[in-house]
Amino acid sequence: MRAPDLDLDLDTFEGPFDLLLTLVLREELALGEVDVAEIVLAYVERLAARERLDLEGCGEFLVLVASLLELKARDLFPDEEVDLSELSPEEAADELARRLEEYRRLKHGAAWLAERLEHESDRYFRLGPAPLAPRPERRLAPGRPEDLAAAVRALAEEPPQLSLAHMGLRFPPIERFLDRFRATLRRRKAFMLDAELEGLSRLEQAAAFLAVLELRKGNEVRIEQAAPFAPIRVSRLDIERSSEWRTARSA
Amino acid sequence: MENRPFRLITSGPLEALARTLEALLVVASAPLSVAELAAAADDDEARIESALELLAERFVEGRSGIVLEHVSGGYAFRASRDEAPACARLVERPVERGLSPAALETLAVAAYLGPVSRPDVARLRGVAADTVVAGLVERGLLTEAGREPGVGGAVRYRTTELFERIFGLESLSALPRLDDLGDDADSIRGRLEAVAARRGA
Structure with a gap:
């Protein structure tokens, strides 16, 4: 079976493998969102259903998946590429073990949260908009009654007569x-x-x-x-x- | 003795304050801290705590349809667990419904290590986190909390008060410690080395 003919049904993509590759290369599909392990599983399942083993097809698939994994790793850890390549095999193994352990802790945290969510599923409470912000106190600017009287007096005065002299001009x-x-x-x-x-x-x-x-x-x-x-x-x-x-x- | 109707609060200065707190907790849509209650009730914090104890005795599971709980750094009323089926027929719970394993892992990262950026989450989980983080922000379980240092630093996220409420946490310090898995790194490394040895053989 040729790898490009493999039909995929993933969370982020549904269709033939070669279309997936095209979309990834065109950067229309984020490789970080693609579960590569699911692709391998799909291929192995298809392979198991066949009587003959197509070594050439398998080789081609391995190369494609390895490339995908490399692209995905570069995509996910763009800044760490240099650092990791400088590690010795022992240091790399240590680093990998450290990360796996970190991820395992995280999985434990997530499992605890899932359990907690299940346990708390019968707690109902009011959910609404945030409480209103306190209203700022509106304070009047300090002023004297005389100033107010002067302002009112100015309003009560007759406005000056407008000059209409320009209307009498003869052109x-x-x-x-x-x-x-x-x-x-x-x-x-x-x-x-x-x-x-x-x-x-x-x-x-x-x-x-x-x-x-x-x-x-x-x-x-x-x-x-x-x-x-x-x-x-x-x-x-x-x-x-x-x-x-x-x-x-x-x- | 005369069979009088059930009275939540009897008379007395502390009882009067407890009635005020009841009113404040009924109108609030988020947990109120002792300081907030003290400011709104115009009373001192020690008396507020005493009045809260009075309320906690009254509004308790099995005794009332309303329960006073200490959650997310404050006090709030919620429905009694016994009444959950009736509540479920009346209201939906869209925030926590259908939280995927990926969303829970992302919440765990933010809750334990927060504030964290999307690249931080991706590095820990090995999968890009953009969609998951955006979904959690939309649900109100994550919120932005500044940026990473440096020019153009990635946005960082932390869990919200709503997260603590939904998971029934008094605060993030109520999360269980995860460092009882200390020897896992060694065992994982051992397994890796065993695999490498088999392949080399």
């Missing part, structure tokens, strides 16, 4: 500046915006700036500024284009 029409800048550009091929804005109010300056943006949107002008906050130069676009065209021709 100058942008068309005025559009006409003005178009007229300027008909006379000159470019102008500096700062010079045009001189003597205007803030609102008029804003309207003038919007007018320049409007001209730019209509592809009538080009706007240039060497650096942030540097003077803005506004130039007629048809003049700029024709000069570019001339430059290209002469080149």
Whole structure:
């Protein structure tokens, strides 16, 4: 019987042995959770049911199980690998005996607990949420009655009148500046915006700036500024284009 | 003598305190220590212990459906063992139901050696303990108790008060000693050597 064909029914896995190996190698199944002894038992049982002994199959199974055991040992004791390999055979035997004895004590402890659980199975008691935590005492901050009176008085005072002056502002029409800048550009091929804005109010300056943006949107002008906050130069676009065209021709 | 109804507590200063303790133990869902009872009853601990003795005489197996027990470092009421069948028809016991041998071994490790990390349990049992520990934490029998020293140290676990209650332990020191197995290491080593000798022959 070939080892990979062995069907397994373990606590953590059910299926063929080769699938188990694949899952372990892909780290989709924690080898630490797999009882390797159960696998060996399953194999021996299958072997006993057969009349002929397949030595080659047995050898293959032994190699696979030995590899599994080694992987499992590395998995369970990753930090102890070096220490154990440095032990002499006698020391290793001592260490193994010590661990087995430790495990035996633990088994005795577990057996005692199991017995105790059985004995205590007729003890019923209330199980509920943890008791409520004590409520913290809420203390008022120290204060003087005069301060409280002052705070109430401040609330009773009439709030100051809100200024609505900004609602009366008249925004100058942008068309005025559009006409003005178009007229300027008909006379000159470019102008500096700062010079045009001189003597205007803030609102008029804003309207003038919007007018320049409007001209730019209509592809009538080009706007240039060497650096942030540097003077803005506004130039007629048809003049700029024709000069570019001339430059290209002469080149 | 007049056939009066059964009275749990007669009058008197200590009896009044015993009544208070009764009330506190009825509303508590976990065992209360003498100190906790003293704080809640606003009385001194010596008098609390005397009043508890009064209650222990009254709430005892065979005499009452409620039994006062000293468990998990405190005092708590539980149902009398005689009434267990009736209780079983009323309530489930999901915490301790179906505890596997692996779970009991893990509990033994935590109870005797705790706080312990999952790698500690795996080293002792020879099988990874992640699933078992997670199950015991979910049941409320184990709880986290810090981390192992060093950066990124593994989480350590210890048994809970519920563990002590379920196993009827006054404290973890009530666990039996396990060092009467002292000569086992030698006998195991002898057996190992015998096996090695047979294989070498």
